[in-house]
Amino acid sequence: MDADITKAEDHPVQSIDTHTDTRDYLAHSRRDAERKGYVDWLIVDVDAHHVESVSWAEVTEYIEDPVVRHQATMYQKERVGAPPYGLNGDLGLRYQDVGGRIPHQSSQREKVEETDVHRDVVLTRRAMHGLAVNYMVLFPTPMLFLGMHPQTEMEVFLCQAYNRWLTERILPGEPGIVTLVVLPFNTPDEALKMVEQHADNPNVIGFCVTSTRYKPVHANEYMKLYRAIEESGKPIAFHAGYHWQDPSLATCNTFLGMHSLGFTWCNIVHMTNWILNGIPERFPKLKTLWVESGLAWVPFLMQRLDDQYLMRQSEAPLLKKMPSDYMRENCWYTCQPMEKSNMRALECTFEMINAESQLLYSSDWPHFDFDTPSVIHDLPFLNEQSKRNILGLNAAKIFGLNPKGPKAG
Amino acid sequence: MQMIRVGAVEEFEDRSKRVVTVGNAEIGVFRLGDDFHAWRNVCPHQGGPVCQGRLYPLVRENLDDQMKSHGRLYDEDKLNIVCPWHGLEFDIRTGKHPGTSELALDPVTVQVEAGDIYVLL
Ligand code: FES
Numbered sequence: 001m002d003a004d005i006t007k008a009e010d011h012p013v014q015s016i017d018t019h020t021d022t023r024d025y026l027a028h029s030r031r032d033a034e035r036k037g038y039v040d041w042l043i044v045d046v047d048a049h050h051v052e053s054v055s056w057a058e059v060t061e062y063i064e065d066p067v068v069r070h071q072a073t074m075y076q077k078e079r080v081g082a083p084p085y086g087l088n089g090d091l092g093l094r095y096q097d098v099g100g101r102i103p104h105q106s107s108q109r110e111k112v113e114e115t116d117v118h119r120d121v122v123l124t125r126r127a128m129h130g131l132a133v134n135y136m137v138l139f140p141t142p143m144l145f146l147g148m149h150p151q152t153e154m155e156v157f158l159c160q161a162y163n164r165w166l167t168e169r170i171l172p173g174e175p176g177i178v179t180l181v182v183l184p185f186n187t188p189d190e191a192l193k194m195v196e197q198h199a200d201n202p203n204v205i206g207f208c209v210t211s212t213r214y215k216p217v218h219a220n221e222y223m224k225l226y227r228a229i230e231e232s233g234k235p236i237a238f239h240a241g242y243h244w245q246d247p248s249l250a251t252c253n254t255f256l257g258m259h260s261l262g263f264t265w266c267n268i269v270h271m272t273n274w275i276l277n278g279i280p281e282r283f284p285k286l287k288t289l290w291v292e293s294g295l296a297w298v299p300f301l302m303q304r305l306d307d308q309y310l311m312r313q314s315e316a317p318l319l320k321k322m323p324s325d326y327m328r329e330n331c332w333y334t335c336q337p338m339e340k341s342n343m344r345a346l347e348c349t350f351e352m353i354n355a356e357s358q359l360l361y362s363s364d365w366p367h368f369d370f371d372t373p374s375v376i377h378d379l380p381f382l383n384e385q386s387k388r389n390i391l392g393l394n395a396a397k398i399f400g401l402n403p404k405g406p407k408a409g
Numbered sequence: 410m411q412m413i414r415v416g417a418v419e420e421f422e423d424r425s426k427r428v429v430t431v432g433n434a435e436i437g438v439f440r441l442g443d444d445f446h447a448w449r450n451v452c453p454h455q456g457g458p459v460c461q462g463r464l465y466p467l468v469r470e471n472l473d474d475q476m477k478s479h480g481r482l483y484d485e486d487k488l489n490i491v492c493p494w495h496g497l498e499f500d501i502r503t504g505k506h507p508g509t510s511e512l513a514l515d516p517v518t519v520q521v522e523a524g525d526i527y528v529l530l
Binding site for chain 1: 411412413414415416427428429430431435436450451455456457458461462463465491493494495496498511527528
């Protein structure tokens, strides 16, 4: 028997935990990209995250208001047992890691020895390698709650500080890392200033509204903002989020239920108001991107709005076509988390949104429901050109990115 | 078929695992009581490194005879390997996901001979 026996080697990473290097964590994703051949394709990840609160002492140094900046500095230095200065949100209700089952969602405590760039650049580069992406659009994490902040001015202070820190300290470290500047949307004049301030930065490829908020997107005070964004030629994105204090989710007792609904509900409401108030007719060149709500909500809303619109057209007189036409022609979508338990429903969704031109890949790394590019690559009903469009070329087109990648001439 | 030695029985504590490589193949070997089970380290969900995840007992709802819920309990007789990418759980004895028959781990044959563990590929 001995002659035929081989000895197995121990895998160098026996257990993945919060200390595991991102490249080891994502080794299977990298291997898939190499084996399946899409490692050489242009891949743009339109939604990935870093945890900006880890660097909060640095971020708060960029707060413009001197008194608030001083308060923040003292708080960060001396306050114990409290979340980072000024951030609202859900304190200890962050159950995304399912009780330790998904360690990368909890923390990335891996070793970083590089000192030439910020730690977040190193971690992002590692994720880009693992997911085989050429461009990664970086979003914050706890700041996604800022739309619900009781002090509207704090949203302004913190967005200003974060955007300056990000564009000055992080983005210059790696040409493939880009961002959509987060707008203090509850204060439209300040949001407008932020657009003007960042519109010419090539690393800022668009503007982002965090969707958990109760301000109606059709309010007249936003029209100047939409005009400015339209003129910049860059898209506006609505990045979904959840908020357990939302009264409509008050009966949900599981994170599973609350998160499933919350991440779609905010964008369902904003999309409804956006379309029925004719914003696409008022700003026909303004491109909107709907981020991190998955895709299953889109066919539902298309059918629902079309059905009701035909009976009540007089309530939406700006519309020249069906709501679903605007949702297909004027809106773009990111795929994650792509619901795929019913492949026929997914295929129908792709047809309904004209995915070949309107759909963009996003990973949402390092969050618990992240998608690797294989979710698009492996779809049985897409041809290669559609896969290439969704994984990168559609994003290159709407964001004006180099289709040969950030390092190509 | 190739016979690959993974290690000696006594190297495995009860309810423990070891992930090994054989060429390009990655395999997780699990001990539960006196039984050994082996599965490919490729998750049926998105291809993640399932066997490199953590082990958790199965969770059950604690219902009384009137169907009222009193929270949840661990069932220590059932042990799941949890894929670290998105948290899908699979019974280490059967390889099945507790919530659907659509998803299961890819099995590898294990043999115990003269105190040593082998996998057959
Ligand atoms: S790949 Fe294993 S849980 Fe998703």
